[in-house]
Amino acid sequence: MAKKVNTYVKELTPEQIKKLENILIPQGWEMREIPYAHWQARMDKTTITAYQSGKLTVQGKGLEDFVLYILEPEILKEASFGYENEEEENPLEDFTPHAGTDESGKGDYFGPLVISSVYADLDSAKQLLDIGVRDSKAIKSDKKIAGLAAQVTKIVKGKFAIVTIGPEAYNRMYEQFGNLNRMLAWGHARALENLLEKVPECTSALSDKFGDERLIQNALMKNGRNIELFQRTKAESDIAVAAASILARNAFVAKMAAFENELGFTVPKGANPAVVEAARKVVAANGQDALRQYVKLHFKTTEKVIGL
Numbered sequence: 001m002a003k004k005v006n007t008y009v010k011e012l013t014p015e016q017i018k019k020l021e022n023i024l025i026p027q028g029w030e031m032r033e034i035p036y037a038h039w040q041a042r043m044d045k046t047t048i049t050a051y052q053s054g055k056l057t058v059q060g061k062g063l064e065d066f067v068l069y070i071l072e073p074e075i076l077k078e079a080s081f082g083y084e085n086e087e088e089e090n091p092l093e094d095f096t097p098h099a100g101t102d103e104s105g106k107g108d109y110f111g112p113l114v115i116s117s118v119y120a121d122l123d124s125a126k127q128l129l130d131i132g133v134r135d136s137k138a139i140k141s142d143k144k145i146a147g148l149a150a151q152v153t154k155i156v157k158g159k160f161a162i163v164t165i166g167p168e169a170y171n172r173m174y175e176q177f178g179n180l181n182r183m184l185a186w187g188h189a190r191a192l193e194n195l196l197e198k199v200p201e202c203t204s205a206l207s208d209k210f211g212d213e214r215l216i217q218n219a220l221m222k223n224g225r226n227i228e229l230f231q232r233t234k235a236e237s238d239i240a241v242a243a244a245s246i247l248a249r250n251a252f253v254a255k256m257a258a259f260e261n262e263l264g265f266t267v268p269k270g271a272n273p274a275v276v277e278a279a280r281k282v283v284a285a286n287g288q289d290a291l292r293q294y295v296k297l298h299f300k301t302t303e304k305v306i307g308l
Contacts, residue, residue: 006063007057007058007059007063008059008063008067008081009055009056009058010056010058010071010076011055012050012055012056012075013054014054017054017056019074019075020048020056020071021038021041021050023070023075023270023272023273024070026271026272026273026304027043027271027299027300027301028043028300029042029043029048030042034049036052037049037051038050038051038052043062044060044061044062045061045062046059046061046062046063046066047060048066058071064081064233064234067081068081068137068234069106069107070107072137073137073270074272077140081234092125092126092239095125096204097119097120097121097201097203098120098202098203098204098206098240099118099119099196099199099202099204099205099206099227099240100117100120100205100235100238100239100240100241100242100243100244101115101117101118101191101207101241102115102116102136102208102235102236102241102244102245102248103115103116103248104116104245104248104249104251104252105252106180107270107271108252108271108296109270109271109279109296109301110269110275110278110279110295111252111255111259111267112165112166112167112251112252113165113170113183113296114163114164114248114252115163115184115187115188115190115191116160116163116191116244116245116247116248116251117160117161117191117194117205118152118156118159118160118195118243118244118247119156119159119160119195119198119199119240120240124155124156125239128156131148131155132148133148133152133239133242133246134242135237135245136236136245136246136248145249145253146250146253148246148250149247149249149250152247153247156243158198159195159199160195160243160244161191161192161195161198162247162248163187163191163194164251164255165183165187167292167296168292171296171297171298173186174296174298180298182219184210184211184215185215185218185219188216188219189216189219189220189221189224190221191244192207192220192223192224192227193220193223193224196223196224196227197223200223202227203227204227204229205227205228205229205230206229206230206232206235206240206241207229207230207235207241208232208233208234208235209233213231216229216231217229256269263282263294265281266278267294271299271301275301276301276304276305279291279294279295279301282294282295283305283306288306291305291306
């Protein structure tokens with residue numbers, strides 16, 4: 001098992017540091033001034049410091065989530081955290097058939113939360129590797145995601161499931177669950193249950209670890225309780241989970257495109273200042289209540305949109 005990372009350090013350009021600051025402020029990070037730094041940001045037990053030298057340091061409980069879901073996709077435009085020694089390993093060594101689950105849209109203000117599950121045996125796993133399937137966060141082209149998603153569905157021969165929770169349903173469910181990780185656990189459990197109805201021979205599954213391991217375990221449904229569920233951080237390095245991430249991302253992007261057609265303007269991804277302006281357009285055109293149809297209301301971004 002990989003050693004837990006306690007401190008993360010990266011060199012950023014002044015432009016990247018400013019862009020990161022503009023992303024963190026709307027999300028509710030506490031911004032502070034400290035000597036020799038542009039700024040220091042704190043939330044919960046995570047601290048991010050942007051030094052004037054260009055060095056960015058990240059420490060604390062939320063280190064991995066920050067790097068994986070904010071820094072890499074929004075600023076670095078790459079996915080390298082946790083993959084440093086991957087090329088030295090055989091990704092299919094000791095491979096056994098299993099399901100993988102992953103989600104998309106968790107950190108995006110606009111759009112749905114999508115959870116996908118994929119079952120891979122040794123033959124399909126080899127084919128998935130051959131066509132270049134990897135964590136969707138490492139693929140910046142929506143067109144490439146769409147092409148890979150089409151190939152994935154053919155290679156696994158229908159052994160996949162996609163659960164799309166649109167914003168209206170998401171907001172209702174969040175009010176019921178009161179916790180994003182519990183919602184995610186339900187979504188992973190639902191996607192896995194739908195897959196197991198198609199693949200009863202599946203005996204194990206792997207998902208990303210995003211909270212207390214008991215969350216997904218407790219959410220498992222009838223068929224899911226009969227399999228062995230594994231959870232670990234950076235699970236997208238697994239080929240079945242990576243394939244699930246491709247399908248989830250493709251479904252998310254398709255829904256965002258539908259929103260753009262409906263609204264008549266570009267709907268930005270993420271939770272940055274651009275989404276505030278887009279959300280204000282929704283309010284101006286359709287009223288504040290219309291936000292519920294397009295965004296995740298519990299994000300702190302909503303306070304910026306409606307001026308609280």
